Amino acid sequence: xxxxxxxxxxxxxxxxxxxxxxxxxxxxxxxxxxxxxxxxxxxxxxxxxxxxxxxxxxxxxxxxxxxxxxxxxxxxxxxxxxxxxxxxxxxxxxxxxxxxxxxxxxxxxxxxxxxxxxxxxxxxxxxxxxxxxxxxxxxxxxxxxxxxxxxxxxxxxxxxxxxxxxxxxxxxxxxxxxxxxxxxxxxxxxxxxxxxxxxxxxxxxxxxxxxxxxxxxxxxxxxxxxxxxxxxxxxxxxxxxxxxxxxxxxx
Amino acid sequence: xxxxxxxxxxxxxxxxxxxxxxxxxxxxxxxxxxxxxxxxxxxxxxxxxxxxxxxxxxxxxxxxxxxxxxxxxxxxxxxxxxxxxxxxxxxxxxxxxxxxxxxxxxxxxxxxxxxxxxxxxxxxxxxxxxxxxxxxxxxxxxxxxxxxxxxxxxxxxxxxxxxxxxxxxxxxxxxxxxxxxxxxxxxxxxxxxxxxxxxxxxxxxxxxxxxxxxxxxxxxxxxxxxxxxxxxxxxxxxxxxxxxxxxxxxxxxxxxxxxxxxxxxxxxxxxx
Numbered sequence: 001x002x003x004x005x006x007x008x009x010x011x012x013x014x015x016x017x018x019x020x021x022x023x024x025x026x027x028x029x030x031x032x033x034x035x036x037x038x039x040x041x042x043x044x045x046x047x048x049x050x051x052x053x054x055x056x057x058x059x060x061x062x063x064x065x066x067x068x069x070x071x072x073x074x075x076x077x078x079x080x081x082x083x084x085x086x087x088x089x090x091x092x093x094x095x096x097x098x099x100x101x102x103x104x105x106x107x108x109x110x111x112x113x114x115x116x117x118x119x120x121x122x123x124x125x126x127x128x129x130x131x132x133x134x135x136x137x138x139x140x141x142x143x144x145x146x147x148x149x150x151x152x153x154x155x156x157x158x159x160x161x162x163x164x165x166x167x168x169x170x171x172x173x174x175x176x177x178x179x180x181x182x183x184x185x186x187x188x189x190x191x192x193x194x195x196x197x198x199x200x201x202x203x204x205x206x207x208x209x210x211x212x213x214x215x216x217x218x219x220x221x222x223x224x225x226x227x228x229x230x231x232x233x234x235x236x237x238x239x240x241x242x243x244x245x246x247x248x249x250x251x
Numbered sequence: 252x253x254x255x256x257x258x259x260x261x262x263x264x265x266x267x268x269x270x271x272x273x274x275x276x277x278x279x280x281x282x283x284x285x286x287x288x289x290x291x292x293x294x295x296x297x298x299x300x301x302x303x304x305x306x307x308x309x310x311x312x313x314x315x316x317x318x319x320x321x322x323x324x325x326x327x328x329x330x331x332x333x334x335x336x337x338x339x340x341x342x343x344x345x346x347x348x349x350x351x352x353x354x355x356x357x358x359x360x361x362x363x364x365x366x367x368x369x370x371x372x373x374x375x376x377x378x379x380x381x382x383x384x385x386x387x388x389x390x391x392x393x394x395x396x397x398x399x400x401x402x403x404x405x406x407x408x409x410x411x412x413x414x415x416x417x418x419x420x421x422x423x424x425x426x427x428x429x430x431x432x433x434x435x436x437x438x439x440x441x442x443x444x445x446x447x448x449x450x451x452x453x454x455x456x457x458x459x460x461x462x463x464x465x466x467x468x469x470x471x472x473x474x475x476x477x478x479x480x481x482x483x484x485x486x487x488x489x490x491x492x493x494x495x496x497x498x499x500x501x502x503x504x505x506x507x508x509x510x511x512x513x514x515x516x517x518x519x520x521x522x523x
Contacts, residue, residue, distance in 0.1 A: 039276035116261035
């Protein structure tokens, strides 16, 4: 894929009619295989007794951290949102981190991938909302605080999905393209710095995307809960510290 | 810019990835964490239970230890009291036994002393009387006997009526024999005086039988059937001996004394 190709969608490796295998799909499969393969390798020999393997420690730390983040936004039953939000984060993070590998094209640099993820969020938000509050309860959100707000709410729902997709695409695409351009202009030092910056940006974008999706879902599932600030409590009978509960920020 | 086929494919890819990770990653990891947490909770609960049990056991052991210590002190004090009582009783018993032994010893000593004194006095008296008897026997001869018989006849003449009348009564019964004993053969003059005196005393016609009896030592004895009139050393000495012995017995009885004071002082020393 050359510099002129702004999206990996345009790098088509195989096509049969309308069916095509481009770089986005291929590298998505690669990323998915790495993630699922690694998870399978680690989780096939999980232990409940100490000592644990270092990879099990690593995965438990990652998942506990994600659960902690989810719990800060959705205190009740955070495990319900972990597969969707966690997969968003893991997929985007691994894709962005692997972009440092030569000849690897991050699927997230494709607007199609970002749009697909945004569409998933767009569908997941009402699904979670209806699951939590029922169909009527969820639909009532669109006429809050007054029916006059219905068009604005619908527009807001769509626009934030578009914003999700474009934000991720812009960051990832720009990072890759800037690195490619700097490689031409100053091939010795700047691309390294830019790649390091790209790693940081990629993790931040993965975090932002997952958190925004979580906030959207939370706003749909917990809109009926008036107080959004929950004070941290601690049960004196329990020795284990409760996770810190913070302020719920709506995106 | 947006390839909708790719978008659709990516949606499918993402959903498949969510499903795979839900099975291979989240479910397993969370399950392992929950199982471990449950296990830790069980262990912690077990540890709490064991700690409570241990605390309870410790309290019980402490109470039991205190009770045992108290019982030990009590038993020790009781044993000390019993030992002291036993010691006092044994000491008292030993003192009583010692006192009894001393009392018996003193009594035995006094009895032995008394018996010794009695025997010694008796032997002394007997020895004295034997000496007197021997001396008198040595001194006794015809002359002395003549004097004694003379004295006897003189006294016969002066005897009271009882001494004279009783043989007369006996003689009145028809038995008129009188046996006259002397320590040595006497002369005829003496015989005549005696026979005259006997006739005076017993009446005429009395049959007189003379007999020599050296055991009389010195003197004379008149024997009728149931009466005796005598004046001789043997009878006098027998009377004196009897009287001396009686006097000695009375004196011993009057001089029996309580146990000596030294016995009490020795007993008190033993108690201390």
